[in-house]
Amino acid sequence: MALLELEGVHTYYGESHILQGVDLHVEENEVVALIGRNGVGKTTTLRTIMQLTPPREGTVRYDGVDVTGRPTHEVATNGIGWVPEDRRMFGYLTVEENIRVAVPPEGDFERLRDEMFELFPDLERFREKEARNLSGGQQQMLAIARGMVGDNDLLLVDEPSEGLAPLIVEQVVEVLREASAETTMVLVEQNFPLAMDLADRFYLLDHGTVVESGSTEGVTAEDERIRRYLSA
Numbered sequence: 001m002a003l004l005e006l007e008g009v010h011t012y013y014g015e016s017h018i019l020q021g022v023d024l025h026v027e028e029n030e031v032v033a034l035i036g037r038n039g040v041g042k043t044t045t046l047r048t049i050m051q052l053t054p055p056r057e058g059t060v061r062y063d064g065v066d067v068t069g070r071p072t073h074e075v076a077t078n079g080i081g082w083v084p085e086d087r088r089m090f091g092y093l094t095v096e097e098n099i100r101v102a103v104p105p106e107g108d109f110e111r112l113r114d115e116m117f118e119l120f121p122d123l124e125r126f127r128e129k130e131a132r133n134l135s136g137g138q139q140q141m142l143a144i145a146r147g148m149v150g151d152n153d154l155l156l157v158d159e160p161s162e163g164l165a166p167l168i169v170e171q172v173v174e175v176l177r178e179a180s181a182e183t184t185m186v187l188v189e190q191n192f193p194l195a196m197d198l199a200d201r202f203y204l205l206d207h208g209t210v211v212e213s214g215s216t217e218g219v220t221a222e223d224e225r226i227r228r229y230l231s232a
């Protein structure tokens, strides 16, 4: 049984029909990349999974349970973590405090914090630093830790490399690789080589539907089936 399954999903913003019948599945321990041009519905797919923008038609199943239309906090409590595109953290709180506020009410803060410090030693080094004073790469690391800290089994990561210098992107790739050893991941990423490098499988979206999918093994941006959907 797939950990996550979307079947015939249609999502709207008001009258705008954004996802037009998306089918995808994510198996446990996989990293799955969602790729495609700007505006094709990648972020909307993540929002639909979290039920931030519930689908008007179709089903989202997580761990065998139909979560379509359930409240977002319930989906989160069921084990899905979310690393938003803008990293959304509390700039005036320290690294440690940012982790503390991400721990679910029943969670054991100290255990979960220490797990994150073990996985990302830089966060321990900067535990007293205010988040606004971290570098872009460190902020991304904190955002990923915040998404993982609730013992989540699935992490949705939106554009982790966006706005980061190439050297910092390399660090973020390492962070994501470490994170992916611990958790299943759906990754939205514009950086095509990065997405192919990190992911086991990909879904290519265009105009709100899946137009290509499969293993990332040996796939390059020059492949005709990819190129025609990615070039402007």
Ligand SMILES: Nc1ncnc2c1ncn2[C@@H]1O[C@H](COP(=O)(O)OP(=O)(O)OP(=O)(O)O)[C@@H](O)[C@H]1O
Pocket (backbone or CB within 6 Å): 013, 016, 018, 036, 037, 038, 039, 040, 041, 042, 043, 044, 045
């Ligand atoms: N809150 C909203 N209200 C109305 N339309 C929206 C809203 N958010 C996104 N859209 C539109 O929905 C479409 C899909 O957006 P989405 O953010 O899912 O695309 P994306 O593939 O993630 O691309 P990007 O890399 O630009 O974020 C776009 O045309 C966008 O303009």
